[in-house]
Amino acid sequence: MNKKILLTGGGSAGHVTVNLALIPKLKEQGWDISYIGSHNGIERELVSQVKDVPYFPISTGKLRRYFDWNNFKDPFKVIKGTLQAYQIMKKEKPSIVFSKGGFVSVPVIIGAWLNGIPTIIHESDITPGLANKIAMPFATKICVTFPETLRHVKEHKGVYVGAVVREELKKGDANQGFEYCQFQKGKPVLLVMGGSLGSKRINDALRANLQTLLSDFQIAHICGKGNVDAQFANEKGYKQFEYVHEELPHLMAMADIVLSRAGSNSIFEFLTLRKPMLLIPLPKGASRGDQILNARSFQKSGYAEVLLEEELTNESLLKAIYHLYRGRQKYIDNMNKSEANDALNKLLALINESSKK
Numbered sequence: 001m002n003k004k005i006l007l008t009g010g011g012s013a014g015h016v017t018v019n020l021a022l023i024p025k026l027k028e029q030g031w032d033i034s035y036i037g038s039h040n041g042i043e044r045e046l047v048s049q050v051k052d053v054p055y056f057p058i059s060t061g062k063l064r065r066y067f068d069w070n071n072f073k074d075p076f077k078v079i080k081g082t083l084q085a086y087q088i089m090k091k092e093k094p095s096i097v098f099s100k101g102g103f104v105s106v107p108v109i110i111g112a113w114l115n116g117i118p119t120i121i122h123e124s125d126i127t128p129g130l131a132n133k134i135a136m137p138f139a140t141k142i143c144v145t146f147p148e149t150l151r152h153v154k155e156h157k158g159v160y161v162g163a164v165v166r167e168e169l170k171k172g173d174a175n176q177g178f179e180y181c182q183f184q185k186g187k188p189v190l191l192v193m194g195g196s197l198g199s200k201r202i203n204d205a206l207r208a209n210l211q212t213l214l215s216d217f218q219i220a221h222i223c224g225k226g227n228v229d230a231q232f233a234n235e236k237g238y239k240q241f242e243y244v245h246e247e248l249p250h251l252m253a254m255a256d257i258v259l260s261r262a263g264s265n266s267i268f269e270f271l272t273l274r275k276p277m278l279l280i281p282l283p284k285g286a287s288r289g290d291q292i293l294n295a296r297s298f299q300k301s302g303y304a305e306v307l308l309e310e311e312l313t314n315e316s317l318l319k320a321i322y323h324l325y326r327g328r329q330k331y332i333d334n335m336n337k338s339e340a341n342d343a344l345n346k347l348l349a350l351i352n353e354s355s356k357k
């Protein structure tokens with residue numbers, strides 16, 4: 001009989017793509033895989049495209065750091081979700097649960113703990129997210145992307161594995177990117193990615209500079225669900241996408257430089273592909289400030305330039321993009337010196353070691 005693993009994680013793609021990287025490798029090793037996510041989160045859409053991974057939706061509540069009337073209702077949804085997750089796992093009997101975080105993962109980790117099933121959590125950011133913080137006492141092992149995160153984790157649980165990058169992203173073909181976007185070869189390409197959900201601030205500042213930028217660059221712009229602006233639909237050299245699935249490796253391969261939020265998965269993907277980055281991290285009020293730490297760490301290593309949102313104006317954006325492009329080789333040289341990391345195989349080894357025999 002095959003070994004069984006249950007995956008969880010969701011809310012934004014950053015809490016799903018590591019699972020997507022693991023799935024083909026787990027299949028190769030003969031694991032049966034199932035997934036617990038929310039009813040309407042992006043994880044459902046992304047996992048539905050993967051063959052042979054049954055998806056079990058559960059009730060979830062959002063864990064907010066601010067006042068909202070839903071804060072009174074959501075704990076009940078989390079309790080309901082925990083009972084559902086508990087029942088699913090009692091029936092499915094996985095030998096291990098792997099969680100990529102996000103609020104849907106909390107009931108799953110607690111449900112696994114109640115069933116006596118070992119669990120591994122993966123934290124992408126320098127400081128742990130709220131969901132992972134709540135789940136950590138119930139987890140068997142906690143894997144981290146940045147070595148400095150081990151400080152926030154109980155010593156016997158913490159394991160440094162590094163960033164897990166999907167294999168298919170390394171197989172992009174620039175020619176297919178040019179074709180997909182109908183761009184011409186020979187003119188530099190700027191890829192803009194405002195995180196998996198898009199960023200209105202980045203979209204607006206970019207579009208305000210569009211005419212100037214288009215004289216020097218072609219721009220592939222991932223702007224987030226509902227954020228494509230029809231006004232620019234016929235602009236030559238400018239292509240907008242709400243979200244990109246299997247074409248993303250080709251768009252990344254085609255890009256000379258990147259303008260992006262500083263979500264951990266995205267920036268490690270750009271590092272792997274040696275793409276000079278201008279990072280505009282999600283500011284503190286809108287998050288716990290984790291992206292600022294991610295971005296500063298990449299800036300310190302010489303892989304990226306950082307423009308804080310407080311400093312973002314139409315002029316500062318333009319200046320920073322040209323500065324990045326002119327100095328692009330310097331960032332590539334620094335990225336070439338970065339240590340290769342086999343996070344995916346380390347994670348697989350840990351899953352095999354920690355699972356119930």
Ligand SMILES: CC(=O)N[C@H]1[C@@H](OP(=O)(O)OP(=O)(O)OC[C@H]2O[C@@H](n3ccc(=O)[nH]c3=O)[C@H](O)[C@@H]2O)O[C@H](CO)[C@@H](O)[C@@H]1O
Nearest residue numbers: 012013014017124195196197222243244263264265266291
């Ligand atoms: C608003 C929010 O909560 N942001 C968090 C979220 O970001 P977010 O969900 O944006 O996460 P990341 O930038 O880490 O990862 C996004 C993932 O989506 C993929 N992708 C993106 C766009 C697209 O069109 N196609 C596609 O496949 C990227 O390749 C990447 O693998 O999780 C990150 C990892 O915990 C955190 O660092 C961020 O602070």
